[in-house]
Amino acid sequence: MSDISIGTNILHLRKEKALTQEQLASMIGVSAGAVSKWETGNSKPDIDLLAPLARALNTSLNELLSFKEELEEEEIKKIKKELADIFLHQGFSEGEKMCKEYLSKYPNSAGLKLNIAGLIQMYSMLLGDKFKELIIIKQKYALALLYGVVDSKESKYLNTALFLIANIQISLEDYEESERCLKELMNSFIDPMVIYASLLERQGKNNQVESLCKRMLLSYMEQSRAMMCILSRTYKNNNNFEKAVLYLEAVSKIESIFKTGLSSGAYNLCRLYIEKGEMDKAAKYFKNYVEDLISIEYDYNNNPYFENLKLEIESEGQKIIRKKLYETLIEEEDTKVLSKLPEYNEAIDKLKAAMEE
Numbered sequence: 001m002s003d004i005s006i007g008t009n010i011l012h013l014r015k016e017k018a019l020t021q022e023q024l025a026s027m028i029g030v031s032a033g034a035v036s037k038w039e040t041g042n043s044k045p046d047i048d049l050l051a052p053l054a055r056a057l058n059t060s061l062n063e064l065l066s067f068k069e070e071l072e073e074e075e076i077k078k079i080k081k082e083l084a085d086i087f088l089h090q091g092f093s094e095g096e097k098m099c100k101e102y103l104s105k106y107p108n109s110a111g112l113k114l115n116i117a118g119l120i121q122m123y124s125m126l127l128g129d130k131f132k133e134l135i136i137i138k139q140k141y142a143l144a145l146l147y148g149v150v151d152s153k154e155s156k157y158l159n160t161a162l163f164l165i166a167n168i169q170i171s172l173e174d175y176e177e178s179e180r181c182l183k184e185l186m187n188s189f190i191d192p193m194v195i196y197a198s199l200l201e202r203q204g205k206n207n208q209v210e211s212l213c214k215r216m217l218l219s220y221m222e223q224s225r226a227m228m229c230i231l232s233r234t235y236k237n238n239n240n241f242e243k244a245v246l247y248l249e250a251v252s253k254i255e256s257i258f259k260t261g262l263s264s265g266a267y268n269l270c271r272l273y274i275e276k277g278e279m280d281k282a283a284k285y286f287k288n289y290v291e292d293l294i295s296i297e298y299d300y301n302n303n304p305y306f307e308n309l310k311l312e313i314e315s316e317g318q319k320i321i322r323k324k325l326y327e328t329l330i331e332e333e334d335t336k337v338l339s340k341l342p343e344y345n346e347a348i349d350k351l352k353a354a355m356e357e
Helices: 003-016 021-028 032-040 047-056 073-090 092-105 110-125 129-152 155-171 175-188 193-202 206-237 241-258 261-276 279-295 315-331 334-338 342-356
Strands: none
Touching: 003 021, 003 032, 021 032, 021 047, 073 092, 073 110, 073 315, 092 110, 092 129, 110 129, 110 155, 129 155, 155 175, 193 206, 206 241, 206 261, 241 261, 261 279, 261 334, 279 315, 279 334, 279 342, 315 342, 334 342
16 A cells, blocks of 8 residues: 555545545544544555545545556646656656656556656756766666557557657667667558548537647647758758758748747757858857747747647746756857857857846
């Protein structure tokens, strides 16, 4: 029996029934202090009190003890939101600790494993270059969870798990395994969204059409930007800098028009011109990147193309992530070759000021 699980359940069920600690204690013949200790995890109820507790809280023993094979999608969403908040506000270690507690509580939930793997992957990457070895360890932990999702053979989670595995394996340089997963994805997945949007439109479901099309437009734009960045790197590797610049400038235009993407085009242009040895241009793009990054809003409320589209991480969380990015840019060694140029130093000063806000 998990002290934390049963204590949390008692607290939740008691509040759901609008009972005070004193009222619940009176119903089962214990002190209010005992109930308080259960709910805070400082102690647990004796086994002979479990049945009276379940009756008093109008629930089953299985529910009280969290004996549950699977979670509903809404429950997984709530848990994911809770975990994301812990990662953001309490740090990676606390977030990972709570992830493991939920995995222990629901070891058979493929949906929970998938979402936790995604959180571990994302928030470990925010640890920064100082923790490269630790990041690799955490990425491998996320992989183990994702392979568990694949082994579960739950079709609704399979494609996302394969996609995440392929992405992580690229970062770990296991290109053969990444390619295997991507080929499995390509053989099994046909994007139905355009047809689905048309179906909703024909049925006059305008609100659903708007929501779906905006989400998919944003997703396709992110994929398109990624493809153009890859093309740019490919041309750069072939010493065709003109073509490399062409694609990155297109990325910048898309980000400017649609107000998305955290100005990645300008950042990549900065890195490209550093490699070319054109430091003045690199410093100009670094400054442009920083100014755009600081000015970009934390949600889409004022975005003319994506207003009302909710981000998975809300504004407060976005602010925390943005400040971590500022810190990374200030410490980034590759761009410090620009430190003798005024535009670079002006940008660094703006980042430091933004860190204090």
